[in-house]
Amino acid sequence: MTETLEAVSVEVAEREKQTIFQTYERLPIGEVMSASGSYLYTQDGKRYLDAIAGLGVNALGHSDPALVLAVQQQAERYLHLSNLYLQGPQVRLAEQLTRMTGWDKVFFTNSGTEAVEGAFKLARKYFSDPNKVGLVGLSNGFHGRTYGPLSVMDKPKYREGFGPFVPNTAVADVLDVASLRASVSEATAAVIVEVIQGEGGIHEMTEEFVIALHELREQYGFLIIADEIQSGVGRTGTFFAYEQFGLAPDIVVCAKAIGGGLPLGAILTSNTIASVFTPGSHGTTFGGNALACAAGSIVLDRLAADLQENILRLAPLFFSKLGELRERYPGMIHSVRGKGFMIGIEMHGSAKQIAQGLLTEHHIIVNVTGNEVIRLLPPLVWSEREINEFLYGFECMLKTLRN
Ligand SMILES: Cc1ncc(COP(=O)(O)O)c(C=O)c1O
Secondary structure, eight states: OHHHHHHHHHHHHHHHHHHSOSOOOOOSSOOEEEEEBTEEEETTSOEEEESSHHHHTOTTOBTOHHHHHHHHHHHHHOSOOOTTSOOHHHHHHHHHHHHHHOOSEEEEESSHHHHHHHHHHHHHHHHOOTTOOEEEEETTOOOOSSHHHHHTOOOHHHHTTOOSOOSSEEEEOTTOHHHHHHHOOTTEEEEEEOSEETTTTSEEOOHHHHHHHHHHHHHHOOEEEEEOTTTTTTTTSSSSGGGGTTOOOSEEEEOGGGGBTBOOEEEEEOHHHHTTSOTTTSOOSSTTOHHHHHHHHHHHHHIIIIIHHHHHHHHHHHHHHHHHHHHHOTTTEEEEEEETTEEEEEESSOHHHHHHHHHHHHOEEOEEETTTEEEEOOOTTOOHHHHHHHHHHHHHHHHHHHO
């Protein structure tokens, strides 16, 4: 039986290689047949604890019953109408979002990178001045794979072979106030930042840098865009992570968790800034799709009902247990970083082996970023049970590799 299943999963892997662009390294666990709550189930009958939640997307875990029901009910009403029509699910989600965040207006997109592109366009149109079009990002940041985001990023692995990039763009050294100062001017329209760099390895912004960013905005009159695509929608313990860093952005972009598993992103801003996008000046065919918005409403309902509280209660416990492990294995764990359920465990050289061992021996899925950082983006519904399951597997790997 097992042999047959293995043969089938090898066959799927082969067919994938023959037909799909080879841009992703798939986890070597065969085909996933179903997923429920915090677990994935593969073709060979194994169960895996998912500690990265579809790369930060499955806020309610996999196939949450209320979310599935909302999508089914919406599918029976209509799947897609286009933005030619008024659609209740969009309006309901926008109301929830504005109420929960304090922003005035929402523009829905399909993905994170599309939200960032939209925010850049919005900033340039807001000034509508050919001498104020500069876009600035920070080193080690990640904002997406299309040309706007790539143009304000510096990592060769994302950019190599794709130039030339968008003119009037720059990258300042992250956390380096002098470099930021040298990178902005009267010609800057917007600076985009992640208060916690996600793909970059869970690195947090300093208070000094936030203060400098605010002062430079005051001096040059640019807009600050907070990229909350990975850190937003409750993951860090507040709706947006910037709230914990004292940052006051002008525009916020989010995606991933907002759709709970359906493709959805959003740009949030004030009435004044939003008003520069007039009918026809910006748009999208699928953005704000009714199914995605119906799912998003369930995510926000749950966040308000119990999930935000769940994270605030469990994250300190999780961090304190990880801190204890760091004390017990100082030669292996360099540091534990992040906020809420956005966690980076920086290792001294063993991150990849640990991730591999967690997968094959303990059936726990984590992700390694920035080479040495084990990144955890668990579903926001994790309880102490899943945290302990992870900690047990992680400590077993620490013991194995220390010897
Ligand atoms: C901070 C941040 N910005 C932007 C993006 C791009 O989002 P998407 O892959 O939906 O285009 C990501 C994706 O990982 C991200 O983490």
